[in-house]
Amino acid sequence: MGLKISTDEDENFLFERVVKHLQSSYGYSLEDAERLVSRYYEKFTDQNYCDKYDIMAQTMDFFGHIESRGMADRVHFYEGLKHEPDEAAFIEWQQKMGFDLKCVRWGGGGGGGGWLNGCFILSVSAFRSLRAVYISCFSVCQKPETV
Known part of the structure; x- marks a missing residue:
């Protein structure tokens, strides 16, 4: 594949698989899938864009x-369907589409996560602020899977 979005080969390999999922799950051509992945990566790794x-x-x-x-779903939602960054809308879309949302313990800087009132909470260090949307996303799960 011609996709080279990073100097990190692992990152390139992951996004090459994202391109394949975009093609098989959403019917994008190779060129369109690579374009969407490149745009997503450029935006969502840019702190100035994310600060907005x-x-x-x-x-x-x-x-x-x-x-x-999961990244293919994100690329399709934000770039293919042209949604503004809005995690609540993304989660709602996933639920409407019938996707199996799984609880994941994500360390993100050594913080980890844990259960609170039946909801799995991600570490504060993983995100700028802990918002209710992340809580609601993980409350649909029965038990967390550790990765």
């Missing part, structure tokens, strides 16, 4: 925990 939406810039740690299929 009060979100944390995404890193390989984030991408790796979401994995290629």
